[in-house]
Amino acid sequence: MFDFLDSPQYNLLGAFWLTVQLTVFSGIGALVWGTILAGMRVSPVPVMRAFGTAYVNVVRNTPLTLIIVFTSLGLYNSLGITLGGGGDIESINFRLAVLGLAAYTATFVCEALRSGINTVGLGQAEAARALGLGFFQVLWSIVLPQAFRSVVAPLASVLIALTKNTTVAAAIGVAEAALLMKEMIENESDAILLVFAVFAFGFIVLTLPTGLVLGWLSKRVAVKR
């Protein structure tokens, strides 16, 4: 019954490996960009705050499919943006998908982090300012480290959502798990329930440990007050 899984026609591990790569690269991008956005949203500069707020509200409320398709049809086809070097269309699409996923997920990282910033007592920042630290030093040395520790659990949810959202990259032909699943559904229609089960299992293998490890980490790094 599991014959088709061994078929050289389907590279199941390869597809999931690409899913992992999409998750890791866009996860890192989202973390960095989301942190910068959160910094903007709490900054004393009105222009920065306005940009952060506008970005988060526009991008967060746009369907991910639209963003991913836009990176391919809008950025690449219309504007010719390939994100560094040539490469074949597959690696261009991969990079575009990472960009789209990171840009989208960063809004959720930003909002999780901002709620974390709100849990850090006002006195912490005041004490740091009273020592003579500037805005960025206060943010980087005092506020963000404590904010991150309090939002590990919500960030785990964002990361799990991101892992599953990478399936949208199938829309622009990135050969990750969902694209392979589509192909297998067409070719193996007699074992369709099995195909679904295999892919569901594959994603659970990726996301369940993420949740468990980060749940443990969140308790481990919690700041005692």
Next chain:
Amino acid sequence: MSAVSVTEDAGGPADPAEPLVVLDNVNKHFGALHVLQDIDLTIARGEVVVVIGPSGSGKSTLCRTINRLETIDSGSISIDGKPLPAEGRELARLRADVGMVFQSFNLFAHKTVLQNVTLGQTKVRRTPKAEAEERARALLDRVGVGNQADKYPAQLSGGQQQRVAIARALAMEPKVMLFDEPTSALDPEMINEVLEVMQQLARDGMTMVVVTHEMGFARSAANRVVFMADGRIVEEATPDQFFSNPRSDRAKDFLSKILAH
């Protein structure tokens, strides 16, 4: 915020009345509430000024305006002859010279005691780490918590935390120290250990502005008592004068309430 308000010429370095902190006609509102009304206050180098008064009288706000944790609406504040900058790098530099101790300690919760005391030195003063740690350990010894250096703030008692907070402020070698009700959040048995450190500081000649309800400390350590009520400085006097012979009715009323039993 243009006028520098040092009215008297600063005397020679030996002049005990050399003004260090000068507040001139300072006003501040919280919405409709006029929390600071025409405050004039000059604090000389080496002087210990204790600010007392009923709650809501504006004494904490006054203390916080001196390093601009609270902005003011009008008037001017200058420290060591320089007007308080509005914001940015200049303000940060000035704040480094003004130590502040808070009611709720505000130690950095994710840093060890030692890191709390070295942070300002390394980030603001750019002191090398080894040197900063050496000074931090010396200061922690001085306030009596040297053996707690590697613990986190939450593992310390309130009195220990507040002494660490004092060490953290002293590590910057400030020109003046502001104490905003430093013992109000402490259990009674821990108040004295903090007050003793402050007494020692006062004896060592540190310029101090202390907002407190500890009348004993005011009596024994203050050069001058400033009594505030309803956003105004109602009375200024030496501790002896103030406690034994207050002039204003407001101060008499206040003292009768707190010294009655």
